[in-house]
Amino acid sequence: MELVQRNQCFNGEQRIYQFDSESLKSxxxxxxxxxxxxLQGQVCPALFYLAGLTCTEETFAIKAHAQRLAAQxxxxxxxxxxxxxxxSVAKGDHWDIGQGAGFYINATEQPWAEHYQMERFISDELYALVQAEFAVLADAIGIFGHSMGGHGALTLALKHPDKFKSVSAFAPICAPSQCPWGEKAxxxxxxxxxxxxxxxxxxxxVAVKGALFKEILIDQGLDDQFYSQLNPALFQQACDSVGQALTxxxxxxxxxxYYFIQTFMDDHLQFHAVQLQA
Structure with missing residues (x-):
């Protein structure tokens, strides 16, 4: 694992690392x-943030304005x-498929299957790596995300409740089987x-898994230009049907x-801080 960038930030450090992933074969x-x-070796709760279409590992650090409260x-x-x-990694024909659009699933079809193993990468490989290399409190790890990453956060949490203790999302793709983005991917x-x-x-x-979390938090803008793709009402109905608390x-x-995300970021960090202490 190679340290690519390190910047002091609110008495902590924002870093970027690079490594060869077995899951992604890249x-x-x-x-x-x-x-x-x-930094002083004290174990801390941790949050995985999954970004949306076209984003990179640096988008959240630059645009979400999360470090100040995370430091506190x-x-x-x-x-x-x-x-x-x-x-060597397959590319798509548009920004909503291929590189920058992994959808946090394990692909089974060609030409994607060799490299696009994002669920395994996050929930197994990266999950284990950060615990081995950093002062992560093992039983206090949450997950959240935005748009495609909100879909990823919700689904990975529902599939791996033993690993993720809390979950929230900004404008998630709640029912990808029923929208053009998800149908294509x-x-x-x-x-x-x-x-x-x-x-x-x-x-x-959620209809199959039932109520797994004390609460799930979702924030959604009503002037969202992609609202028709997101279907939060369908997720609300599914949660209600099984007694899963959803705000x-x-x-x-x-x-x-990201101006929307910045506005409600503090609420999400505080939500997870409470959930991870429970």
């Missing part, structure tokens, strides 16, 4: 914010890239059998971008 990068306590709360923040990358990555898609759809998963907050005037 070199990959991830960002990590280490509060002062973690003593939270480690981990931000992986959104897909495998490199000349799942069709290419997983094949035409839509029965296989349900294992990667948060709305379908779905919809906000007039906010769109899909």
């Amino acid at each position: 070199s990959t990068r991830f960002g990590i914010f280490l509060p002062a306590e973690a 709360l003593g939270l480690i923040l981990i931000s992986p890239d959104t897909s495998p990358r490199g000349d 799942f069709g290419q990555y997983l094949g035409v059998n839509q029965g296989f898609w349900q294992a990667h759809d948060a709305t379908a998963l 779905l907050r919809e906000h007039a005037g906010y769109d899909h971008g």
Whole structure:
């Protein structure tokens, strides 16, 4: 593992590392914010943040404005890239498929299957790596994300409740099996059998898995230009049907971008801090 960049930030450090991933069969990068306590060797709760389409491991660190409060709360923040990358990695025909658009699933179809193993990369490989290399409190790890990454956060949490103790999302793709983004990605990555898609759809998963978390938090802008792709009401209905507590907050005037995320970032960090202490 190679340290690529290190910057002091709110008495902690924002870093970027690069390493050769066994899951992705390519070199990959991830960002990590280490509060002062973690730099001193004190174990801290940690949050994985999964970014949206076209983003990289650095987008969250630059745009989300999360480090100030994370430093106060003593939270480690981990931000992986959104897909495998490199000349040998398959590229898509548009920004919503291929590099920058891994959808946090394990692809089964060609030409994607060799490298696009994002679920395994995050929930197994990177999850183990950060615990081995940094002062992460093992039983206090949460996950959150935005858009495609919100889909990833919800589905990975629902599939791995033994690993992720808390979950929240900004404008997540709640029912990818029922929107153009998800239909395109799942069709290419997983094949035409839509029965296989349900294992990667948060709305379908919560209906099967039941109530796994004390609470799930979602924030959604009502001026979101991609609102028709996101389907938060379907996820709300699925949660209600199984008794999964969901706080779905919809906000007039906010769109899909990082100004929206910045506005409610403190709420999410505080939400996770409480959940991870429980």
